[in-house]
Amino acid sequence: MTSTRGKFISLEGGEGAGKSTLLAGLREYIESHGIDLVQTREPGGTALGEAVRGIVLDPAQKGLAAETELLLMFASRAQLVREVIEPTLSEGRWILCDRFADASYAYQGGGRGQPLQRIAELERWACKGVVPDLTLLLDVPVAIGRARASGRGDADRIEVETDAFFERVRASYRARAAAEPSRFHVIDASRSPADVLADATRALSSLVVETRS
Numbered sequence: 001m002t003s004t005r006g007k008f009i010s011l012e013g014g015e016g017a018g019k020s021t022l023l024a025g026l027r028e029y030i031e032s033h034g035i036d037l038v039q040t041r042e043p044g045g046t047a048l049g050e051a052v053r054g055i056v057l058d059p060a061q062k063g064l065a066a067e068t069e070l071l072l073m074f075a076s077r078a079q080l081v082r083e084v085i086e087p088t089l090s091e092g093r094w095i096l097c098d099r100f101a102d103a104s105y106a107y108q109g110g111g112r113g114q115p116l117q118r119i120a121e122l123e124r125w126a127c128k129g130v131v132p133d134l135t136l137l138l139d140v141p142v143a144i145g146r147a148r149a150s151g152r153g154d155a156d157r158i159e160v161e162t163d164a165f166f167e168r169v170r171a172s173y174r175a176r177a178a179a180e181p182s183r184f185h186v187i188d189a190s191r192s193p194a195d196v197l198a199d200a201t202r203a204l205s206s207l208v209v210e211t212r213s
Contacts, residue, residue: 006036006089007207008130010100013138014169015159016145017189018196019098022138025197026096026204033208038088041098043076046083052076057156064157066112070119073104078126085130094211101127102135102176107158110172111165134207136200137177138189142166145189 009026011019023039030037043053052072055061077100085095101123108114142163149159177184185203189196 004092004211006091006093006095007134007211008085008089008095008097008132009204009207010097010102010132010135011138012099012102012106012135012173013189014106014140014142014145014166014173016148016150017138017140018148018193019138021193022136022196022200023096023098025193026200029197029201029204030094030096030208033212035208035211036093037096038084038093039096039098040080040084042080042100042103043073045080045097046076048079049076057158059155059157059160061157066108066114069112070104070108070114070122073108074122074126077101077104081127081130086128089130097132100132100135102137102173105176106169106172110168111161132183134203135177135180135184136203137173137184137186138196139170139174139186140189142170 011023011026013019027037027039042049043056044050052075056064056069056072085097088095101119104119104123105116109116109119146163146166149155174186177186185200187196187199187203
């Protein structure tokens, strides 16, 4: 087992920001440098997490309380940290995660109005101090993101929320990025997928060089 800890990259953004497309390009870029990578997602990434994902995104769960949603997200996250993220990083491998704790500040905090102090306490308890080395935030105007998402088939429980909800989510993400500029790299996701990928790989390059040196 290597003594060098792996790197943790998270990808954040609202609906229709292009995360799925970027994830594929980032995976190819990272692995092309001989780096062993595990890709995962939130909620999900474990058997328990995927079950939670089914509940949280199910349009039939209209009565799901904001507090319940928040606790479910952190239940999934705690399991992911213990079962996947922490063991993988300890082995010197990289983690590429589609959303992490920042999503709760944006969606359950900004979107649902849950107290940020409560979310921070849950993060301290559930995440064991695990924080991404780099967070790529795909920032796109809500109207553009929602137009893109509308072509993906039936909307899930989150996607049917109002424009006002998603404006609050976007504002929360931008506020977190402004508060932690050393960790966040904000990418204008209204551009072409090629331009977005080029921006993201430039942000990743220093971590790749550090790992290979």
